[in-house]
Amino acid sequence: MDFTTILGIVLGIGSLLLGYALDGGHLSALYVFSAILIVVGGTIGAVVVAFPFSKLKEVPKALGMAFKETKNDPSTIIEEIVDMATVARREGVLALEQRAQEHPNPFLKDGLMMVVDGTDPELTRQILELEMDALEHHHEGYAKIFESAGGFAPTMGIIGTVMGLIHVLGNLSSPDSLAPAIAVAFTATLYGVSTANIIYLPIANKIKIRSREQISQMELMLEGILALQAGENPQLIKKKLSSFIHQKNKKAVTEAGGDNGEER
Incomplete structure (x- = not known):
């Protein structure tokens, strides 16, 4: 379980309250069931x-990406690939067949x-890159649901507020209840804006981050597989993949900085 997602939502809502x-x-004034029904149901x-x-049926999987923490340890993957490269150089790639068939990671197994x-190495690259592209496209679909x-x-919050104001303006004969009724009408806008910025959009962003992490790990595996197939020295493979991690981390930091500077 990724407690940062839960903590962020709780902290955001708690800070508002x-x-x-x-x-x-x-706080009781903020609970208006009709506004909740309009905003949540309408959304x-x-x-x-x-x-x-x-x-839509993949929404549970999308939520799983946001709320479940994936254990990505690049160093373990590198050590495993280096070990297999050592076996392949000593005994040949056929010695890896049993190990490959039993490997729990489907991408590395394939x-x-x-x-x-x-x-053929080029065909291997093409097939695995297509698999990576398909998965990335799949994850983009997850994020788009929550972005929408x-x-x-x-x-929907604005619609709820307008509906509430229509009701208020239709009962101007009771001026004493006018101010409280207007306040109730505006709770719909509060629900709409707060759920969008505390729940839906952050979840979409978390899904994108999880996707980048998974794709980056698959790219690491791809480079390791191709190096193993080429019969490269295991220690050189280790050095290459370790450098690959540092370059990816640097690129991710740069992209994050660029995203923060964009206008939305």
């Missing part, structure tokens, strides 16, 4: 319209089996 209470507001309805069922079967929800929610 605490700030409201410190200003003298009553879900819009997302259902926007995406086919084949995409790559090793292609090496054992004597597949983050775009719909504030609009």
Whole structure:
């Protein structure tokens, strides 16, 4: 379980509620079931319209990416590839067949089996890169669902507020209840904006980060598989893959800095 996702949501919502209470507001005033129904139900309805069922049924998997922490240890993968390269140089690539068949990582397993079967290196690269592209596209679809929800929610909040104001303006005969009714109407906007910026959009961003981590790990495996297939020295493979990690981390930091500077 990735507790940073849960902690972030709890901290975000808690900060809003605490700030409201410190200003003298009553938390009970923020609970308006009709506004929740309009915003949450309207957002879900819009997302259902926007995406086919084949995409919607993968929402649990998308949430799993955001809330489950994946254990990525590049150093362990490098050591494993170096060990297999040592075996391959000493006994030949066929000695890796049993190990490849039993490997728990499907991507590395497929790559090793292609090496054992004597597949052309360029074809091996093409097949594995296509697999990486397909997975990345799949993850983008996960993120787009929550990005869309983050775009719909504030609009649903505005719709709820307008509906509330219509009700208020239709009952001007009771001026004493006018101010409280307007306050209730604006809770819909609060729900829409807060859920978009604390839940939907951050979850979409977490899915993108998880996807980058997974693709980066697959790129590392791909380079290791091709080096193993080429019969390179195991220590040179280790050095190459270690440098590959540092370059990827540097690039990720640079891209993160660039994203922060973009206008949204």
